[in-house]
Amino acid sequence: MQVLVVGAGVVGLAIARAAACRGHDVIVAEATGGIGNGVSSRNSEVVHAGIYYPTGSLRARHCTRGRRMLYDFCASHGVAHNKCGKLIVATSPAELTKVEGLLAQGRENGVEGLEMIGGNAARALEPELACIGALSSPESGIVDSHGYMLALWGELEDRGGGIAFETPVERMSYAAPQWQVQFGGRDAGVAAFDAVINSAGLGAQALAQRIAGYPAGKLPPLVLAKGNYFGFAGKPVFSRLIYPTPVDGGLGVHVTLDLAGRMRFGPDVEWIDHESYTVDPRRADSFYARIRTYWPGLPDGSLVPDYCGIRPKLTGPGEKPADFLIVDEAEHGLPRLVNLFGIESPGLTSSLSLAEDVVERLDR
Numbered sequence: 001m002q003v004l005v006v007g008a009g010v011v012g013l014a015i016a017r018a019a020a021c022r023g024h025d026v027i028v029a030e031a032t033g034g035i036g037n038g039v040s041s042r043n044s045e046v047v048h049a050g051i052y053y054p055t056g057s058l059r060a061r062h063c064t065r066g067r068r069m070l071y072d073f074c075a076s077h078g079v080a081h082n083k084c085g086k087l088i089v090a091t092s093p094a095e096l097t098k099v100e101g102l103l104a105q106g107r108e109n110g111v112e113g114l115e116m117i118g119g120n121a122a123r124a125l126e127p128e129l130a131c132i133g134a135l136s137s138p139e140s141g142i143v144d145s146h147g148y149m150l151a152l153w154g155e156l157e158d159r160g161g162g163i164a165f166e167t168p169v170e171r172m173s174y175a176a177p178q179w180q181v182q183f184g185g186r187d188a189g190v191a192a193f194d195a196v197i198n199s200a201g202l203g204a205q206a207l208a209q210r211i212a213g214y215p216a217g218k219l220p221p222l223v224l225a226k227g228n229y230f231g232f233a234g235k236p237v238f239s240r241l242i243y244p245t246p247v248d249g250g251l252g253v254h255v256t257l258d259l260a261g262r263m264r265f266g267p268d269v270e271w272i273d274h275e276s277y278t279v280d281p282r283r284a285d286s287f288y289a290r291i292r293t294y295w296p297g298l299p300d301g302s303l304v305p306d307y308c309g310i311r312p313k314l315t316g317p318g319e320k321p322a323d324f325l326i327v328d329e330a331e332h333g334l335p336r337l338v339n340l341f342g343i344e345s346p347g348l349t350s351s352l353s354l355a356e357d358v359v360e361r362l363d364r
């Protein structure tokens with residue numbers, strides 16, 4: 001099949017590579033001038049183990065499976081990564097109950113190696129930590145997400161596929177037996193494809209709205225939840241990922257590490273109504289308070305505004321978190337069209353598994 005993938009983020013690239021590996025002719029259309037310019041370059045680069053998500057959900061399934069696939073891919077393709085492990089810490093009896101709940105959830109999801117450790121055992125691993133207990137997740141880690149995307153792109157090209165940059169998809173309609181796709185930008189024009197995959201991240205709903213005959217009832221809302229990060233202007237004190245207990249809309253302001261060992265903090269949850277990428281330095285106040293619950297030694301004046309990312313959520317504050325939403329022909333009735341909505345965290349970790357799922361749907 002001639003397959004068009006819309007969006008050269010980590011998920012679109014993984015889908016394009018998987019489709020090319022199946023023998024399809026694949027083109028990726030990307031609105032900007034490079035890969036990973038959307039949500040994919042604005043995340044924590046954490047390889048999640050798969051603990052938090054309801055058993056049987058797409059997020060649980062694709063995160064645990066995608067994580068194993070991602071580590072294998074990184075090892076075989078020379079992508080930098082570090083399975084450094086993670087501690088989810090409890091600083092009060094109420095949090096301890098929550099963390100124990102996460103242990104049960106993670107085990108049900110098939111996550112390997114999880115165990116509860118006491119406060120002293122946690123401090124033996126991370127001496128600066130203050131907590132009364134922690135869930136240890138040895139399978140969690142970090143990955144060079146840009147290196148990973150470059151490897152996906154390389155394999156796509158090796159299999160004869162390619163990316164058309166500065167080529168936004170404007171609209172499309174199905175005229176049997178193919179999709180007629182209108183492109184804007186550098187090489188504006190119309191081209192025909194057998195199958196189309198909408199992996200446009202924050203632009204997925206806007207694109208689906210411009211698909212002729214797409215049922216309005218299959219178009220979920222787009223809810224924007226910004227996540228701000230602050231860098232740490234000092235010598236790193238942790239060698240593992242440190243997470244507090246999760247909060248409404250996110251996993252809590254956690255310590256992430258980059259591959260050089262530098263520490264940063266975030267992301268928080270800021271509900272917004274339009275895309276904006278500035279980090280308000282005043283948000284540091286709430287960061288200090290939250291971080292000091294598990295790291296009392298955080299020095300004054302050590303947090304510097306860094307970057308932010310926007311989660312493409314499907315539900316808002318106080319609502320039950322939505323699962324990834326993959327809508328194919330069986331639901332919307334249009335042949336060989338797959339729309340991906342709400343691909344927020346753990347989309348990076350899940351990407352290889354999601355990609356297989358999506359490509360299999362084209363053959364049904």
Ligand SMILES: Cc1cc2nc3c(=O)[nH]c(=O)nc-3n(C[C@H](O)[C@H](O)[C@H](O)COP(=O)(O)OP(=O)(O)OC[C@H]3O[C@@H](n4cnc5c(N)ncnc54)[C@H](O)[C@@H]3O)c2cc1C
Binds near residue numbers: 032042199204347
């Ligand atoms: C703050 C934050 C932290 C996160 N942390 C983690 C983490 O630690 N671990 C993890 O596993 N996941 C994490 N995630 C989730 C992960 O980053 C995303 O799930 C993933 O990057 C989504 O990739 P994508 O390809 O779907 O979207 P994107 O990367 O946004 O790619 C979509 C692409 O489509 C393009 N596009 C849009 N409209 C059009 C159009 N009409 N025509 C052509 N191109 C178009 C855009 O330019 C963009 O390049 C985090 C997310 C956020 C926001």
